[in-house]
Amino acid sequence: MKYTWILFDADNTLFDFTHSQRNALRYTFEEFGLEYHDDLFPVFTQLNNKIWQAFDENKITHDEIKTERFKVLFDNLNIQNVNLDDFNTKFISNLIKYSKLIDGTEQFLLSLAGNIKMAIITNGMKEVQRPRFNKCRIKNIFDGVFISGEMGLSKPNKEYFRFVHKKTGNLDKSEYLVVGDNNIADVRGGKKYGFDTCWFNPHLLENDQQEFTDFEIQDINQLKKIIE
Numbered sequence: 104m105k106y107t108w109i110l111f112d113a114d115n116t117l118f119d120f121t122h123s124q125r126n127a128l129r130y131t132f133e134e135f136g137l138e139y140h141d142d143l144f145p146v147f148t149q150l151n152n153k154i155w156q157a158f159d160e161n162k163i164t165h166d167e168i169k170t171e172r173f174k175v176l177f178d179n180l181n182i183q184n185v186n187l188d189d190f191n192t193k194f195i196s197n198l199i200k201y202s203k204l205i206d207g208t209e210q211f212l213l214s215l216a217g218n219i220k221m222a223i224i225t226n227g228m229k230e231v232q233r234p235r236f237n238k239c240r241i242k243n244i245f246d247g248v249f250i251s252g253e254m255g256l257s258k259p260n261k262e263y264f265r266f267v268h269k270k271t272g273n274l275d276k277s278e279y280l281v282v283g284d285n286n287i288a289d290v291r292g293g294k295k296y297g298f299d300t301c302w303f304n305p306h307l308l309e310n311d312q313q314e315f316t317d318f319e320i321q322d323i324n325q326l327k328k329i330i331e
């Protein structure tokens with residue numbers, strides 16, 4: 104194998120986070136007696152992405168995200184009198200409940216197990232990521248799970264990658280490949296630290312971080328050729 108370690112981002116790289124979020128939003132709305140329409144989801148995603156982007160830029164904390172994402176959504180929809188903490192708690196439990204790997208991912212990771220070391224590197228809340236990971240059927244094939252919410256460090260910051268590097272044996276940086284769908288947090292962050300990077304780009308978006316991207320794939324199975 105060309106690398107000793109693959110560091111995988113979790114959401115929308117291994118896990119179908121869009122599926123979990125869509126279901127979590129729908130069922131949490133229903134459990135709170137609020138009317139849900141399918142066109143609410145893109146509104147939420149757009150607002151939520153903006154908030155996570157602010158987090159990537161160190162402008163907002165994990166704790167603030169929890170209620171802020173619903174505050175802006177409800178403001179936008181003119182919905183009042185929802186307890187944001189309660190809504191967030193229910194939403195998180197639904198996110199865990201509806202978590203699933205992207206189709207084909209489980210088989211692919213199982214085919215690598217034992218041949219290469221694998222870890223998860225994720226910017227996420229410990230309340231979501233840890234239980235979701237523990238629920239995952241193939242959790243035992245991972246040799247490390249690095250959750251920003253537990254570490255107090257997050258991608259794309261160098262300190263995050265340095266922490267992961269140390270905890271994975273501090274091998275030569277050329278022994279590591281970062282795989283993720285976020286071309287800033289995963290790709291630029293990983294490359295700036297000194298790791299090779301692979302952008303997971305299933306929706307064929309344009310890459311404005313080309314100089315930090317060593318490889319690009321649309322399907323997880325395409326990794327095979329890169330690492331062999």
Ligand SMILES: [Mg+2]
Nearest residue numbers: 112114115284
């Ligand atoms: Mg991701």
